[in-house]
């Protein structure tokens with residue numbers, strides 16, 4: 001990237017996407033100081049299909065590749081569910097991830113002390129601390145395998161190469177080295193060939209990290225363990241589909257899916273997005289929780305713009321807003337009147 005001015009691509013997408021990205025951009029602008037960054041909008045998902053016939057127009061890919069970081073809202077909605085597979089909003093997002101080569105998706109699931117009551121789990125199950133880093137492989141596996149539909153039979157191939165598993169395993173081990181040095185690799189090696197390769201490869205990479213304790217779980221047991229004893233997890237490394245599922249479970253333990261951000265990285269520009277979807281049931285009502293997107297924006301500033309201090313101000317402001325008792329409706333437990341999307345955003349700005 002040779003541009004002098006820092007540029008962030010903003011892709012609102014569908015449903016609550018516009019509301020939550022607007023919130024994040026407002027907070028980022030305030031934290032950074034005006035005019036230091038240009039935020040340029042692009043279309044993706046259903047809205048892009050409506051405007052151009054393609055859920056990922058070439059202009060959007062060009063914009064992303066010419067930016068220092070990308071902030072995405074969410075894509076999808078009933079309106080586009082009837083479309084053929086490659087025209088669906090979700091296909092636009094998958095193609096973007098693939099085109100950018102962002103194979104490593106980091107999904108930190110952290111429970112804020114103030115939100116313990118919002119968790120569906122009992123306090124003694126949550127324990128003292130919940131701080132899990134889910135490392136999800138993002139550009140391979142069943143999402144991108146050969147697909148076939150012949151009349152009443154359909155298939156999706158789940159394939160992984162050793163190279164793909166090795167590179168994501170290394171990312172996970174590096175994460176673990178900076179944390180509590182414990183990795184849980186999740187697979188289905190009792191049934192799937194691709195999982196057997198996954199497990200063998202993780203074991204091989206583990207030899208270079210003797211300080212890290214490695215544990216393997218099958219996905220079905222992992223889903224149960226996440227609910228009965230989430231405190232056992234430090235870093236989780238897993239494939240594309242298992243990571244998608246286990247991160248939704250982890251998110252709700254933290255109080256709401258509206259709290260979980262993500263960073264997707266590869267060798268080029270990185271993509272930041274909340275882990276939740278376009279939530280069509282609450283779109284345009286000013287009730288969506290914008291915090292996952294705001295935290296994703298802060299991660300973008302930290303990792304892609306080298307603005308560590310400014311990002312820290314955002315993380316702290318969110319903590320202070322929660323400490324002061326402000327909530328959106330998805331995390332509101334005490335029967336008070338929850339704030340709307342715009343109003344909680346304003347509070348976060350006030351606490352910066």
Ligand SMILES: NC(=O)c1ccc[n+]([C@@H]2O[C@H](COP(=O)([O-])OP(=O)(O)OC[C@H]3O[C@@H](n4cnc5c(N)ncnc54)[C@H](O)[C@@H]3O)[C@@H](O)[C@H]2O)c1
Pocket residue numbers: 016073074075076077078090093257258273274275276277278279280281282287288289290292330
């Ligand atoms: N990354 C993405 O763009 C992404 C991720 C998941 C789903 N989707 C798409 O989104 C659409 C809806 O999918 P879904 O309903 O299965 O999942 P979803 O994550 O959109 O919603 C699940 C539930 O969580 C709630 N929710 C989600 N985000 C919230 C927020 N920020 N604040 C408060 N509540 C929130 C919703 O209201 C809903 O009740 C589908 O078209 C799906 O394909 C997109």
Ligand SMILES: CC(C)[C@H](C(=O)O)[C@@H](O)C(=O)O
Pocket residue numbers: 076090093094244275276277
């Ligand atoms: C919308 C969909 C393609 C996407 C995924 O499965 O990766 C979403 O669920 C996510 O978690 O980001």
Ligand SMILES: [Mg+2]
Pocket residue numbers: 244245248275
């Ligand atoms: Mg998902």
